[in-house]
Amino acid sequence: MIQNQQAMDVMKSLSDKSHLQVKLCQGHFEPLTRHVATLMEEYSEGQLFDITAVAHRSNPHHALYWATLQKVINSTDRWATKDHLHSDLKMLCGYYRTVINGLTGELYYVPDSIAFNKMNQKEFSMFFDKAMEKLTQAIGYDPLD
Numbered sequence: 325m326i327q328n329q330q331a332m333d334v335m336k337s338l339s340d341k342s343h344l345q346v347k348l349c350q351g352h353f354e355p356l357t358r359h360v361a362t363l364m365e366e367y368s369e370g371q372l373f374d375i376t377a378v379a380h381r382s383n384p385h386h387a388l389y390w391a392t393l394q395k396v397i398n399s400t401d402r403w404a405t406k407d408h409l410h411s412d413l414k415m416l417c418g419y420y421r422t423v424i425n426g427l428t429g430e431l432y433y434v435p436d437s438i439a440f441n442k443m444n445q446k447e448f449s450m451f452f453d454k455a456m457e458k459l460t461q462a463i464g465y466d467p468l469d
Contacts, residue, residue, distance in 0.1 A: 344373070381440045381448060389452055392459075392467050400463055411435050413455040416462075 344360050346353040353375070355361040393406040393413075403409040414420060414435040421434050436442070438451060460466045 346375075381443075381445050385445070385448065385452065386440075389455070392456070396459065396463060396467050402463070409459075413458060414438070414451075416458050417451060417454045419451060 344363060345356040346360070347356055348354075355364055390406060393409050397403055397406050397409060403412065415433065419436040419438075421436065422431060423434055424431055438448060443451065456466075456468060
């Protein structure tokens with residue numbers, strides 16, 4: 325019982341900590357805002373932090389993907405909308421999860437999301453390359469040309 329309470333207290337204290345955003349500048353981490361700098365002053369020298377790198381997604385790359393899908397829609401009439409083509413590409417490229425309906429036991433597939441908070445730039449680049457390869461095979465020409 326005491327160990328469980330201690331674990332819960334540690335978890336609560338961890339969740340109460342402020343989120344600190346820093347950037348790497350010339351080998352040192354610097355606070356992103358004055359507010360973060362003020363929060364960091366509250367910690368003692370030598371404080372350890374767990375840091376997770378944040379990869380930014382490329383808006384132009386994302387826009388190129390959707391523009392390419394629209395171009396294919398306009399020139400092929402094989403899909404009703406770019407969202408339909410997008411779903412087909414995700415499935416064809418293996419970006420889906422298999423789900424078993426708990427009520428019926430039926431198996432079905434749910435496409436993964438390519439949203440900015442679900443896929444980093446490296447993952448999106450891999451998806452984009454694979455999707456363009458599959459799309460080229462399906463329509464018989466490179467849609468990026």
